Amino acid sequence: MLNENLSKVLGVSLSRLKEFVNEAYKIDLDVKKMLGNKRLWALHEEKRAYLYATVKALEPQIAVETGVGPGVSTTFILSALRKGILYSIDLGEKYGEEAERYEIGFVVPDRLKQKWKLILGDSKKLLKELLDELQEIQFFLHDGEHTYENVMFELNEAWKHMKKGVIMVDNFEFNNATVEFSKRVKSKLLVLSHKEGGFAMIPKLE
Numbered sequence: 251m252l253n254e255n256l257s258k259v260l261g262v263s264l265s266r267l268k269e270f271v272n273e274a275y276k277i278d279l280d281v282k283k284m285l286g287n288k289r290l291w292a293l294h295e296e297k298r299a300y301l302y303a304t305v306k307a308l309e310p311q312i313a314v315e316t317g318v319g320p321g322v323s324t325t326f327i328l329s330a331l332r333k334g335i336l337y338s339i340d341l342g343e344k345y346g347e348e349a350e351r352y353e354i355g356f357v358v359p360d361r362l363k364q365k366w367k368l369i370l371g372d373s374k375k376l377l378k379e380l381l382d383e384l385q386e387i388q389f390f391l392h393d394g395e396h397t398y399e400n401v402m403f404e405l406n407e408a409w410k411h412m413k414k415g416v417i418m419v420d421n422f423e424f425n426n427a428t429v430e431f432s433k434r435v436k437s438k439l440l441v442l443s444h445k446e447g448g449f450a451m452i453p454k455l456e
């Protein structure tokens with residue numbers, strides 16, 4: 251049912267969507283090897299296939315994300331991009347437990363890094379400037395600071411710079427910002443997962 255909704259929203263056939271999901275499962279095998287048995291606040295595995303399938307179907311020229319952490323969402327976006335570039339903003343502090351710290355984006359394979367620009371700093375200070383410079387984006391993922399004010403700020407900025415595209419929000423159930431935002435811009439809110447704070451999509455495709 252969910253796949254049918256997603257296939258309609260993205261304008262790809264159900265069989266194509268299933269191919270994308272199967273590709274994502276293969277990529278996840280390598281991601282899981284890199285992560286070991288640590289979770290490190292990475293995007294939940296149920297959400298990874300939706301993220302990959304969405305970017306694959308959308309074929310954005312410019313994608314932006316906030317919140318890199320170990321780099322799981324980054325790896326799935328980069329793997330799905332054809333000719334596009336991904337800009338990621340993260341505070342850039344090392345990640346994980348005090349005794350065992352990881353570099354930001356440590357799971358991202360080197361072979362994908364030529365289409366990746368990592369910007370270190372606070373999205374509250376850097377996102378507006380980046381989007382003004384890029385002018386137009388086609389994909390945005392929020393997975394950084396999940397406060398109401400920041401989610402609302404990021405979604406507003408991303409939407410302003412999108413003619414046609416998709417916004418995805420991890421942990422959208424942590425506050426009301428995503429639901430309120432989708433109502434205000436009169437767009438669908440497609441809830442893809444309720445795991446670990448949920449995962450939702452706001453399409454701007456019509």
Ligand SMILES: C[S@@+](CC[C@H](N)C(=O)[O-])C[C@H]1O[C@@H](n2cnc3c(N)ncnc32)[C@H](O)[C@@H]1O
Nearest residue numbers: 293317318319321322323340341372373394395
């Ligand atoms: C949940 S993790 C991201 C997980 C990642 N998307 C993945 O799938 O592997 C959250 C990340 O957001 C970053 N972050 C938190 N607040 C931020 C802010 N204000 N600006 C930029 N990055 C922020 C943290 O440094 C952390 O790396």
